[in-house]
Amino acid sequence: MIWFDASLERPADDGLLQSCIAAMLNFSTESVDVVHSISEIKDASxxxxxxxxxxxxxxxxxxxxxxxxxxxxxxxxxxAHLARTLDRALLLANDETANPYSFVRVSNTGQRSVVLVDPDELDENDRYVIQEPG
Structure with a gap:
């Protein structure tokens, strides 16, 4: 079952993702699979x-x-734990609003703030470009 989605500020390799996700959940790295297609899902925790x-x-x-x-x-x-261990910000869907362009930005220190992304960039280019306030 899907737990959550996140968009990373900058890419992380499979090994880093595996170790940081394991640390976040206090699991062994062997309990975490990192794959690149839904067809690759097996029976990992x-x-x-x-x-x-x-x-x-x-x-x-x-x-x-x-x-x-x-x-x-x-x-x-x-x-927040994952952002700290990965040492990079991430974006989460903002479940507090129906606005599809509102996200929660979690900084690499774990601080959360609500941000808006550029609707045109997201809709036309599938890119998350944070809009500057004002």
């Missing part, structure tokens, strides 16, 4: 699907799946 990335910020999308019998930690707290 945690699976991270990594979508291809471009050189642009927030272009690497990760989707975390947790096996059904395992507890699901609080997403904001887990995402």
């Amino acid at each position: 945690v699976t991270c699907i990594v979508e291809a990335h471009s050189p642009h910020k927030y272009s690497q999308l990760i989707t975390l799946y947790i096996s059904e019998p395992l507890p699901r930690p609080d997403v904001p707290e887990a995402a």
Whole structure:
């Protein structure tokens, strides 16, 4: 079952993702699979699907799946831990609003703030470009 999606500020390799996700959940690295297609999912406790990335910020999308019998930690707290261990910011969907262009940016220190992304960039180019306030 999908736990959460995040777009990383800059790409992370499979080994780094595996070790940071394991640390976030206090699991062994052997319990975490990092794959690049849904067809590669096996029976690991945690699976991270990594979508291809471009050189642009927030272009690497990760989707975390947790096996059904395992507890699901609080997403904001887990995402803050993941951002700190990866040492990079990430974007999460903002579930507090129906606005599809509103996201929660979790900094590499774990601080959360609500940001808006450029609608045209997201809709036309599938890119998350944070709009500057004002």
